[in-house]
Amino acid sequence: MSKIQQHFYDIGYLDTLSDQDTPVHRLDPRAKLVTTMVFITAVVSFSKYEISALIPYVLYPVFLLAAGNLPPGYILRKILLVSPFAVLVGIFNPLLDQDIIMRVGGLSISGGWVSFGSILIRFTLTVGAAMILVAVTGFNALCLAMEKLGAPRFFAIQLLFLYRYLFVLMEEAINMIRARSLRVFNGKGMGVAVYGSMLGHLLLRTMDRAQRIHSAMWCRGFDGSIRIMKPLSMGRKEFGFMLGWITIFVVLRFVNLPRLVGAGILEIMH
Amino acid sequence: MADALISPAVGGAAWAATAGLVGFSSRRLREDLDDQRVPLMGVMGAFIFAAQMINFTIPATGSSGHLGGGLILAILLGPYAAFLTLASVLTVQALFFADGGLLALGCNIFNLGFFPCFIAYPLIYRKIAGDHQIRWRVISGALIAAVVGLQLGSLGVVLETVLSGISELSFRAFLLLMQPIHLAIGLMEGIATAAVVLFVVKARPEVLEGAVRPVVREPVTLRRFAAAFLAAAVILGAGLSWFTSTHPDGLEWSISKAAGIEELRPVEENLHRSLGDLQGKTAILPDYGFKVEDHQGADGTAENGPGWPAVDVGTSVSGLLGGALTLLLAGAVGLFLRRGRTGH
Numbered sequence: 001m002s003k004i005q006q007h008f009y010d011i012g013y014l015d016t017l018s019d020q021d022t023p024v025h026r027l028d029p030r031a032k033l034v035t036t037m038v039f040i041t042a043v044v045s046f047s048k049y050e051i052s053a054l055i056p057y058v059l060y061p062v063f064l065l066a067a068g069n070l071p072p073g074y075i076l077r078k079i080l081l082v083s084p085f086a087v088l089v090g091i092f093n094p095l096l097d098q099d100i101i102m103r104v105g106g107l108s109i110s111g112g113w114v115s116f117g118s119i120l121i122r123f124t125l126t127v128g129a130a131m132i133l134v135a136v137t138g139f140n141a142l143c144l145a146m147e148k149l150g151a152p153r154f155f156a157i158q159l160l161f162l163y164r165y166l167f168v169l170m171e172e173a174i175n176m177i178r179a180r181s182l183r184v185f186n187g188k189g190m191g192v193a194v195y196g197s198m199l200g201h202l203l204l205r206t207m208d209r210a211q212r213i214h215s216a217m218w219c220r221g222f223d224g225s226i227r228i229m230k231p232l233s234m235g236r237k238e239f240g241f242m243l244g245w246i247t248i249f250v251v252l253r254f255v256n257l258p259r260l261v262g263a264g265i266l267e268i269m270h
Numbered sequence: 271m272a273d274a275l276i277s278p279a280v281g282g283a284a285w286a287a288t289a290g291l292v293g294f295s296s297r298r299l300r301e302d303l304d305d306q307r308v309p310l311m312g313v314m315g316a317f318i319f320a321a322q323m324i325n326f327t328i329p330a331t332g333s334s335g336h337l338g339g340g341l342i343l344a345i346l347l348g349p350y351a352a353f354l355t356l357a358s359v360l361t362v363q364a365l366f367f368a369d370g371g372l373l374a375l376g377c378n379i380f381n382l383g384f385f386p387c388f389i390a391y392p393l394i395y396r397k398i399a400g401d402h403q404i405r406w407r408v409i410s411g412a413l414i415a416a417v418v419g420l421q422l423g424s425l426g427v428v429l430e431t432v433l434s435g436i437s438e439l440s441f442r443a444f445l446l447l448m449q450p451i452h453l454a455i456g457l458m459e460g461i462a463t464a465a466v467v468l469f470v471v472k473a474r475p476e477v478l479e480g481a482v483r484p485v486v487r488e489p490v491t492l493r494r495f496a497a498a499f500l501a502a503a504v505i506l507g508a509g510l511s512w513f514t515s516t517h518p519d520g521l522e523w524s525i526s527k528a529a530g531i532e533e534l535r536p537v538e539e540n541l542h543r544s545l546g547d548l549q550g551k552t553a554i555l556p557d558y559g560f561k562v563e564d565h566q567g568a569d570g571t572a573e574n575g576p577g578w579p580a581v582d583v584g585t586s587v588s589g590l591l592g593g594a595l596t597l598l599l600a601g602a603v604g605l606f607l608r609r610g611r612t613g614h
Contacts, residue, residue, distance in 0.1 A: 190326060
């Protein structure tokens with residue numbers, strides 16, 4: 001119960017973070033969306049045994065965290081808590097792939113552990129980047145960017161509506177859950193019969209709400225599209241941001257920086 | 271499906287297919303020009319979130335289930351609106367709950383949206399449940415449709431994961447892991463869906479009639495949908511087979527590929543060959559392990575010295591190209607759809 005509420009307020013917090021005024025927040029959302037997509041594509045394009053070349057990519061989320069004035073602890077905690085799917089599937093790798101491909105000192109490391117490590121790094125980078133994107137852009141601006149980049153307008157409007165009523169309906173659901181849990185003894189009443197009418201009532205209320213919203217919008221001249229009063233402009237800063245980062249991603253894709261640095265250090269030590 | 275387990279080619283291909291379906295569904299809805307749908311869909315998306323928070327317990331098992339969303343949305347809104355609504359729900363989940371990820375979003379929308387909305391609902395639920403008047407037909411229809419939808423969806427996850435080659439799980443092992451879990455989830459979803467539908471039938475039956483009405487113009491709809499799906503399938507197939515065809519030949523192939531890209535020039539020929547490959551592949555699908563033979567990787571690394579493991583150069587480059595190409599295709603589909611719409 002309290003966990004549900006926690007989750008719920010967490011979404012609000014991510015959006016609160018987007019309501020800041022830093023240079024990164026001021027960038028056009030399209031630039032951030034495109035750059036983040038290129039980032040994710042670059043990260044997942046590596047071979048499954050890659051670890052070292054992936055590491056420099058941390059630069060991008062770290063930069064956004066710093067320049068966007070985001071609390072790193074919060075983002076890290078969220079990454080650790082969510083989506084165990086990748087980790088659960090990845091944990092089979094060490095069991096299935098036991099060929100030794102690497103020796104560090106006296107320790108032999110199997111391919112499975114290396115690829116599992118690679119999955120964890122990918123997971124952290126991609127999930128982190130997506131969450132940071134929301135925190136430095138805000139959901140409404142992201143929807144606008146998607147529409148401008150070619151997503152059907154209908155879909156963008158749908159996203160905006162969904163987001164607007166998400167909080168309202170989740171609050172209603174929390175109230176219902178609380179009301180039910182106060183009336184349930186010995187698990188009686190948690191069954192599907194009560195559930196059906198509970199959810200059914202929520203559904204009917206939801207539909208009535210949609211009807212009211214529609215009437216209200218109709219009165220205000222709604223014609224099937226939403227106009228957003230936020231000017232978008234791709235200026236020099238935006239192109240600089242995009243080109244700069246994309247260049248870095250491409251270079252890092254083909255140059256294994258940690259290995260070069262490591263080799264350099266070894267050379268000097270010799 | 272998660273970003274960490276996906277390859278750019280698979281992610282890009284699924285993005286292209288999903289972008290096509292989203293564009294197609296939006297256009298269908300615009301043609302209906304029922305602007306009352308707009309707030310209804312938005313609020314229904316939020317409803318799915320709220321509904322996922324409420325669960326019920328299954329007697330005697332101690333486990334609990336909740337509504338997944340795809341099937342109930344299709345029943346209440348019709349397939350096109352339901353697909354878009356579900357796509358928006360999954361987008362919000364990807365962004366705020368970090369469920370899956372942005373590149374895997376295409377896969378997730380396809381797995382969780384396409385199968386329940388365009389397969390399970392029209393082909394199974396509607397055929398069995400009819401006009402929702404008979405109780406046992408609603409229950410059995412919801413159960414079967416939910417189970418089939420989720421089985422297909424989890425099959426999608428397995429195929430995408432195995433084709434991406436990041437996980438070591440073989441096709442068969444992963445299938446055995448995923449399908450039974452999703453059988454249970456499907457049954458829960460079926461029970462929850464039936465419970466809500468039965469309540470609505472009793473409390474406000476006109477809501478359901480409203481959903482069934484727009485489907486009357488079936489012949490046109492079906493043909494156009496088939497055409498769009500065919501296009502999506504061709505894109506998906508070309509993307510996937512292009513990628514998979516790099517696997518069986520292993521080291522030699524990837525090195526030759528990395529050396530030159532002259533093979534890419536004749537696009538039609540390449541596509542043709544890819545489709546041929548796909549056909550061959552689907553025929554041997556049951557016996558084919560799909561496992562990426564990467565054991566040669568160790569040797570390849572040793573031979574080629576520093577840099578990243580040589581065996582992966584070819585596949586990665588081709589994967590990147592495939593991803594870029596499919597993303598371009600997705601963009602082209604989007605642009606094309608936008609053109610078409612402004613011309614309306």
